[in-house]
Amino acid sequence: MDEKGLSNFFENYLKKDSIFLNKGVLQSTYTPGEIPHREEQIKQIANILAPALRMERTSNIFIYGKTGTGKTVCVKHTAQKLEEVAKQNNIKLKIVYVNCKLSKVADTEYRLIAQLVREFGKEIPPTGLPTGEVYQIFYKTIEEERQRIILILDEIDQLVNRASDILYNLTRINAELKNAQISIIGISNNLVFADNIDPRVKSSLSEEELVFPPYNALQIQDILSQRTKKAFRQDALEQGLIEKCAAYAAKDHGDARRALELIRVAGELAERNNEEKVPIKYLDLAEEKIEKDRITDTIMTQPQQFKATLYAALALDKGKKTILTGDIYDTYKQICSKTGIRPLTQRRVSDIIAEFDMLGIINAKVISKGRYGRTREISIAMPAQIEGKIRETLAKELGA
DNA sequence: CCTCCACCGGAACGTGAGGAGT
DNA sequence: ACTCCTCACGTTCCGGTGGAGG
Numbered sequence: 001m002d003e004k005g006l007s008n009f010f011e012n013y014l015k016k017d018s019i020f021l022n023k024g025v026l027q028s029t030y031t032p033g034e035i036p037h038r039e040e041q042i043k044q045i046a047n048i049l050a051p052a053l054r055m056e057r058t059s060n061i062f063i064y065g066k067t068g069t070g071k072t073v074c075v076k077h078t079a080q081k082l083e084e085v086a087k088q089n090n091i092k093l094k095i096v097y098v099n100c101k102l103s104k105v106a107d108t109e110y111r112l113i114a115q116l117v118r119e120f121g122k123e124i125p126p127t128g129l130p131t132g133e134v135y136q137i138f139y140k141t142i143e144e145e146r147q148r149i150i151l152i153l154d155e156i157d158q159l160v161n162r163a164s165d166i167l168y169n170l171t172r173i174n175a176e177l178k179n180a181q182i183s184i185i186g187i188s189n190n191l192v193f194a195d196n197i198d199p200r201v202k203s204s205l206s207e208e209e210l211v212f213p214p215y216n217a218l219q220i221q222d223i224l225s226q227r228t229k230k231a232f233r234q235d236a237l238e239q240g241l242i243e244k245c246a247a248y249a250a251k252d253h254g255d256a257r258r259a260l261e262l263i264r265v266a267g268e269l270a271e272r273n274n275e276e277k278v279p280i281k282y283l284d285l286a287e288e289k290i291e292k293d294r295i296t297d298t299i300m301t302q303p304q305q306f307k308a309t310l311y312a313a314l315a316l317d318k319g320k321k322t323i324l325t326g327d328i329y330d331t332y333k334q335i336c337s338k339t340g341i342r343p344l345t346q347r348r349v350s351d352i353i354a355e356f357d358m359l360g361i362i363n364a365k366v367i368s369k370g371r372y373g374r375t376r377e378i379s380i381a382m383p384a385q386i387e388g389k390i391r392e393t394l395a396k397e398l399g400a
Numbered sequence: 401c402c403t404c405c406a407c408c409g410g411a412a413c414g415t416g417a418g419g420a421g422t
Numbered sequence: 423a424c425t426c427c428t429c430a431c432g433t434t435c436c437g438g439t440g441g442a443g444g
Binding site for chain 1: 403404405406407408409417418419420421
Binding site for chain 1: 426427428429433434435438439440442444
């Protein structure tokens, strides 16, 4: 493109009507005014929380459901309304929302409590203090302010190490407080999580329990049409796109977040290709792109040792039928000596393999081969074209 | 039915980088 | 200067194990 062509391109870009009116409506950070098909859950949450307005203690709530079933959005929405009413009536009520998954922010006991204290405007160093002292500061702060607090802990299953201890301490706090009071709303994606926590913690945390079921296709359709009305220009979607997208998402565990992402990315692709409308067939492209971006992104942000391990697995995937932990470790060691990376022990590499499994980059299954031992059987869980690309990139980066 | 492989996976501990308080 | 803290990342040590082959 020559210089004139380039300015023309930008001129045209500016003049062109966007397919989108407001893309933000499709992003997961957006909180819609109305939440379809969750009236029942919202009512329940509201019922449980309402006593806070009379300065009574509210029950702790434990909420679980899979990703994209509207847990966070419902809780935030209800809490927000409650806080507004409290404010209008001069009731001291504070809602604190913490996402425990945010690494380096709230994923350990120390950091979680430190984050809470920060919500009250006090500074806590990122490390250095004993955890007990941070608790003390926290107690003192809320005691002084005579606060009622509703603490929303999103994705509590992501707390590393013993989540039990942290939750135990938090649920026990009330016994130590005279003027303040805390209620906890715990949100978890992981249904198994509930079984793994200390039964004492479990019982006090889930004084009330709520389950968010997955949305079905029709419900996702409603959500999509509600949001797309605001997000897209009128008639920007090809007939049947919403239905198709909803069907996709419903098949895939009723995840509304995924449905919204799918339709957003499809829109972006259509816009980039100067389409008038978003064609249905772009949903497939969008799905591909999302998956590809996810994989590339997670891999490229891994530390070097992880990359080396993955590269070993990818190298073996060419031609071999089954890959075992031992195979990977051998190849890994070869790669290390070739590239000058300090080799880790097999124990560690085994953990790294397990982590890639959790990230969905590879599949690892523990199998027994009888006489010939017990090991993990590993397969690569990514589309072939991407796999080739990744292998090249890793080879270049590692110098192998 | 027993054995024994090739790992699995829990636990304790070490190191070194962040930092606090005295 | 010194002791004490958290936390990421690893190592060392070791008991545990499903099932093919004897």
